[in-house]
Amino acid sequence: MKQIIVIGCGRFGSSVAKTLTKLGHDVMVVDQNTDIIKDISEYVAHAVQMDALDEPSFRTIGIRNFDVAVVAIGSDLEASIMSTLIAKEAGVPIVMAKAMSEIHGKLLTKVGADKIIYPERDMGMRVAFGLVAPNILDVIEFSTDYSIIETVALEEWQRKSLKDLNLSGMTVIAIKTGEHINIVPSSDAIIKKDDVLVILGRNDNLKKINENYNHR
Numbered sequence: 001m002k003q004i005i006v007i008g009c010g011r012f013g014s015s016v017a018k019t020l021t022k023l024g025h026d027v028m029v030v031d032q033n034t035d036i037i038k039d040i041s042e043y044v045a046h047a048v049q050m051d052a053l054d055e056p057s058f059r060t061i062g063i064r065n066f067d068v069a070v071v072a073i074g075s076d077l078e079a080s081i082m083s084t085l086i087a088k089e090a091g092v093p094i095v096m097a098k099a100m101s102e103i104h105g106k107l108l109t110k111v112g113a114d115k116i117i118y119p120e121r122d123m124g125m126r127v128a129f130g131l132v133a134p135n136i137l138d139v140i141e142f143s144t145d146y147s148i149i150e151t152v153a154l155e156e157w158q159r160k161s162l163k164d165l166n167l168s169g170m171t172v173i174a175i176k177t178g179e180h181i182n183i184v185p186s187s188d189a190i191i192k193k194d195d196v197l198v199i200l201g202r203n204d205n206l207k208k209i210n211e212n213y214n215h216r
């Protein structure tokens with residue numbers, strides 16, 4: 001179980017805090033809005049009303065003792081940057097910060113954020129894929145050039161082994177067959193109808209899967 005602090009409790013921060021709690025972690029939420037703190041308090045271990053710019057208050061709650069800090073502040077640029085800086089300077093091992101734009105993300109990286117989250121951009125990417133690539137169930141940007149997709153097996157993949165598929169530049173990291181998940185499957189694994197494949201690869205290579213689906 002990790003000790004996690006979520007700074008900023010809007011829709012994104014609340015969702016993160018509740019999910020982490022359900023996963024069994026000890027979560028503290030910090031927000032300056034008293035009503036928000038009252039609403040979230042029943043879902044997390046600790047909920048504290050305080051200003052994200054108040055460095056002494058962060059020391060009071062023992063921010064240095066947390067394993068992870070999630071800075072979920074979006075619109076208040078100063079509070080977002082200062083909270084990230086305070087958490088990092090306090091020695092929190094992993095600081096993840098929400099960014100509203102590429103410039104915002106670069107500033108957060110400069111002050112020490114270990115990972116930048118772009119929820120609006122990522123959601124937009126998921127919606128776009130859902131519209132033009134119905135075989136692709138989900139997509140996660142792994143880096144600028146690489147992504148992970150979750151896709152229903154194409155018809156031409158069925159009854160073939162992984163080594164028989166033309167997946168150059170891509171790696172199948174899991175195969176879901178109903179409730180069963182085969183993690184890091186061998187090259188001899190046979191693809192069945194309705195299997196779901198989780199694939200890591202370069203974005204230009206992953207696009208070929210969608211092209212193959214649309215050209216069937």
